[in-house]
Amino acid sequence: MRVFVAHGVDGFEWIMPVEEHDFQSVYELDGSSMVASWRPVRVRALDRLHDGGPILRQADLPWLGEHALVLRSSAYRAIGPALADVGEFLALDLVGSEDRLRLFNVRRTIDALDEGSSDIVRFPSTGRVMKIRRHEFREEALTGEGAFRVPEVRTLFFTEKIVRAVDAAGLSGTEFDMVWEGLSR
Template sequence: MNIYVLSVIEGQEWVLPRQADDYQLFSTLCGRKQTQWHPPRMEILREHDDGTLRQYSDFPWLGEHVLILRARASKLLRPTLEPYGEFLPLPADEPISLFNVTTVIDALDEERSKIVRFDDGGIMVIESLVLRADAIGGTEIFKLPERADGVRISDIYLQETIVRRIGELGLKG
């Protein structure tokens, strides 16, 4: 079983909240369905500081813990992704949405992973991650649970099957 995480492609487009205070919103989603969504206004960064264009992306980058989709990607992937979360609109100069992963699986193999802990036993950082395949099963996209120490914001994890499907659709980024 191959599991992937989101990663930035050098030179690709980014999407950022217009207000710096709004970054916090994206780290507090924690796999929970949003019942009162108040989306921040977003800006797509299409150019580097020197004015050269960034590479187009159907998934403008914000971080490993969030998945932002342009309208085409959202339309094509909706049937595949919907069982694992919810699409939340984000206001920007073009239609984009956040896919909020609400499927949370406690698949971390703490004994086989390399974990640095705080003095009280809470997880500071996971240096080498090992996941339990039996816990994941056929789930194609998921997050790990928020840890009691509240420090760990889970990345989004994707099984190879869904990564391959995204690639077959010709989406970029």
């Protein structure tokens, strides 16, 4: 088994909430169901990272952060079924566009991080996890999972099942870095 985290690809658009407080709403997704109370967050596509910078291409999976996976309609059609077993899709309102964006809210928070074997940096004042430099997971806790979070951080983690589906569909804008490889393959 392999575990991956997503990252944005150079040259492709980013998505940002229009209102500052909405960024917090997206960041604080914790695995709880939000479908009943969710109101579509207004977002805009950043087609340049700075004034005078190169124009960024439209992405199937526009980048928002490692805590969120955003899907355009093309990506939803291609990998939505693979993700539906482990999460739900929340509407995003893309300003100035008819294209429908969805935010994937993973519903699996699994206590699978082996903190004793991982290399973890903590905030000195609180002891909370600041960064995980090397991930070690308890493989038995992840059997059959496609995407998940761990209680220690907001990062979304993906297994080969999802990464293969993204690769097979040729989706653009987001790539996946392997952060852990277990004993079984």
